Amino acid sequence: MDTWLTSLQTDNPQEGFELAITLARKGVGYTQTSPEVRSELRGGYAHDAATLTSASHVIAVHFQTVAAANNYWK
Amino acid sequence: MDTWLTSLQTDNPQEGFELAITLARKGVGYTQTSPEVRSELRGGYAHDAATLTSASHVIAVHFQTVAAANNYWK
Amino acid sequence: MDTWLTSLQTDNPQEGFELAITLARKGVGYTQTSPEVRSELRGGYAHDAATLTSASHVIAVHFQTVAAANNYWK
Amino acid sequence: MDTWLTSLQTDNPQEGFELAITLARKGVGYTQTSPEVRSELRGGYAHDAATLTSASHVIAVHFQTVAAANNYWK
Amino acid sequence: MDTWLTSLQTDNPQEGFELAITLARKGVGYTQTSPEVRSELRGGYAHDAATLTSASHVIAVHFQTVAAANNYWK
Amino acid sequence: MDTWLTSLQTDNPQEGFELAITLARKGVGYTQTSPEVRSELRGGYAHDAATLTSASHVIAVHFQTVAAANNYWK
Numbered sequence: 216m217d218t219w220l221t222s223l224q225t226d227n228p229q230e231g232f233e234l235a236i237t238l239a240r241k242g243v244g245y246t247q248t249s250p251e252v253r254s255e256l257r258g259g260y261a262h263d264a265a266t267l268t269s270a271s272h273v274i275a276v277h278f279q280t281v282a283a284a285n286n287y288w289k
Numbered sequence: 290m291d292t293w294l295t296s297l298q299t300d301n302p303q304e305g306f307e308l309a310i311t312l313a314r315k316g317v318g319y320t321q322t323s324p325e326v327r328s329e330l331r332g333g334y335a336h337d338a339a340t341l342t343s344a345s346h347v348i349a350v351h352f353q354t355v356a357a358a359n360n361y362w363k
Numbered sequence: 364m365d366t367w368l369t370s371l372q373t374d375n376p377q378e379g380f381e382l383a384i385t386l387a388r389k390g391v392g393y394t395q396t397s398p399e400v401r402s403e404l405r406g407g408y409a410h411d412a413a414t415l416t417s418a419s420h421v422i423a424v425h426f427q428t429v430a431a432a433n434n435y436w437k
Numbered sequence: 438m439d440t441w442l443t444s445l446q447t448d449n450p451q452e453g454f455e456l457a458i459t460l461a462r463k464g465v466g467y468t469q470t471s472p473e474v475r476s477e478l479r480g481g482y483a484h485d486a487a488t489l490t491s492a493s494h495v496i497a498v499h500f501q502t503v504a505a506a507n508n509y510w511k
Numbered sequence: 512m513d514t515w516l517t518s519l520q521t522d523n524p525q526e527g528f529e530l531a532i533t534l535a536r537k538g539v540g541y542t543q544t545s546p547e548v549r550s551e552l553r554g555g556y557a558h559d560a561a562t563l564t565s566a567s568h569v570i571a572v573h574f575q576t577v578a579a580a581n582n583y584w585k
Numbered sequence: 586m587d588t589w590l591t592s593l594q595t596d597n598p599q600e601g602f603e604l605a606i607t608l609a610r611k612g613v614g615y616t617q618t619s620p621e622v623r624s625e626l627r628g629g630y631a632h633d634a635a636t637l638t639s640a641s642h643v644i645a646v647h648f649q650t651v652a653a654a655n656n657y658w659k
Binding site: 436 | 462
């Protein structure tokens, strides 16, 4: 697999949040490696409140990591 | 996307809690980008105890991050 | 919204646990703002083991935050 | 409610684990206050793998807190 | 109950991971005390992807605790 | 079981993420020890959005541990 993650440092909290989203998606991408299947699944779960909340949960966990890595951008 | 997050610092714990809510909703908003669909889904899950509890869970995870960023407002 | 959270400091662990319960409920309250609907939902989930366990989980996450804020009441 | 939690300090890790179990059960007990209903529910979920795993999860979160409070019994 | 946990220190990360598994199983064992029932349930959930993933999640939470207790075996 | 985990240190964040994936899979592997059954289950859950999100969640928890072990690769 290509290099996609070289650092957890970001310039500001918002970029950190977007990195957390990338990490959450990569966690799915390593398990379901077909972009077509992932795209199809996303169409479904984007309309399901429980799965959307679960996706937001995974982002929250990664955001903890990224925020700590950046000393909370203090 | 516009700038919506410039700092994790808040004046007090309650504002920190409200920031955690914003972060939880943004996690959903990046995945389901249509405000109409989100509004429709919210109507449903706001009446479902399990999904409400899950939403509260995501807020709790983000509140950990925000509280640590503010040194627990000590 | 009125002020409901001014500090994470509590006098002892039990009050910290009770604050964690308040935080968990507030996470629900900001999403479902009708007290009547919440009361109705509580009647249901209080008899469902899975949802009760999920509620206990959210309390546990908040208790981590409150305990850290109080340096574990050492 | 009576005093049931005066300290997070325990003599050893096993007592810490048992305190984590107490905390997980208290999280349920504050929500469903009837011991009869809780006893009835426990009969059911103790035979359901998913709910048992969820109960173990809540214990794990509380054990993190208790272990940190005891500096990991080093 | 007999003594089963005297320390969170392990010689290396792999033993720490195995301790995390023990902790996850003990969380179930304190709730469902019958080994026969647990054995029966395990036969079922070992063939269910969602429950297996949940079991792996509980192990992950305990591994965080054990890893911190060992200063990440640095 | 053979030695499969000797260190949490990795050269960079991406290798740390891949170690987190290994840890998540090992958590499943210790519970369901048959590679054939695991392979069969993976075929199913890789097409289910909820289980894929749960798998990504477990990776996120392990990535927190690995990132902390590497001082966030600063």
